[in-house]
Amino acid sequence: DIQMTQSPSSLSASVGDRVTITCRASQSISNYLNWYQQKPGRAPNLLIYAASNLQSGVPSRFSGSGSGTDFTLTISGLQPEDFATYHCQQTYSTPMYTFGQGTKLEIK
Amino acid sequence: EVQLVESGGGLVKPGGSLRLSCAASGFTFSSYGMNWVRQAPGKGLEWVSYISTSSSRIFYADSVKGRFTISRDNAKNSLYLQMNNMRAEDTAVYYCGRDELIGGRLPGLDYWGQGNLVTVSS
Numbered sequence: 001d002i003q004m005t006q007s008p009s010s011l012s013a014s015v016g017d018r019v020t021i022t023c024r025a026s027q028s029i030s031n032y033l034n035w036y037q038q039k040p041g042r043a044p045n046l047l048i049y050a051a052s053n054l055q056s057g058v059p060s061r062f063s064g065s066g067s068g069t070d071f072t073l074t075i076s077g078l079q080p081e082d083f084a085t086y087h088c089q090q091t092y093s094t095p096m097y098t099f100g101q102g103t104k105l106e107i108k
Numbered sequence: 109e110v111q112l113v114e115s116g117g118g119l120v121k122p123g124g125s126l127r128l129s130c131a132a133s134g135f136t137f138s139s140y141g142m143n144w145v146r147q148a149p150g151k152g153l154e155w156v157s158y159i160s161t162s163s164s165r166i167f168y169a170d171s172v173k174g175r176f177t178i179s180r181d182n183a184k185n186s187l188y189l190q191m192n193n194m195r196a197e198d199t200a201v202y203y204c205g206r207d208e209l210i211g212g213r214l215p216g217l218d219y220w221g222q223g224n225l226v227t228v229s230s
Binding site: 001031032034036042043044045046049050053055087089091094095096097098099100101102 | 141143145151152153154155158165167169170203207210211213214215216217218220221222223
């Protein structure tokens with residue numbers, strides 16, 4: 001099974017900051033990597049697909065990069081509505097997907 | 109507008125059974141694979157099961173294999189998860205999610221239901 005490890009598990013930042021979240025796969029997954037945002041009490045929402053492609057309607061301050069085993073989600077210029085939990089998902093072993101454990105982004 | 113609405117959650121005793129439903133609308137349900145994903149309290153997301161459009165391909169996470177059964181009724185635009193022999197560790201919010209080739213390229217879950225809490229406790 002492909003394991004996904006996110007770091008950090010939590011992160012404090014201020015409005016306007018630039019933050020980076022990392023996701024590492026236990027084996028190469030090419031670019032089969034998605035990022036989701038989840039706000040408390042809500043379902044996850046797809047942000048980035050295929051490692052670096054912005055889902056329709058997602059602000060351009062979000063970006064993704066990486067390939068193989070190491071991936072990053074970057075938010076440039078944090079906005080109040082960005083404080084949420086972020087999850088990575090590998091789809092290389094589709095449809096037996098695996099998610100990372102999540103990264104909670106909190107206001108400093 | 110695409111909508112996925114789960115129902116059927118609640119409190120069940122260890123060893124008991126529960127059936128979740130997910131009613132789909134706003135898209136051609138029979139053209140999409142569907143998933144169940146769960147989230148234990150304070151934890152990350154865990155993929156549970158997948159079913160293809162015609163139910164010919166079905167997959168389960170090891171943690172639920174042999175206890176849970178996914179099914180669908182395309183005539184009723186509905187997805188189901190039959191959960192048997194339930195354990196405390198099955199306590200979670202359960203989401204149904206539509207499987208799609210995002211951007212026509214690689215798979216992902218582009219629409220999710222609102223979630224349905226299942227609690228396994230005596």
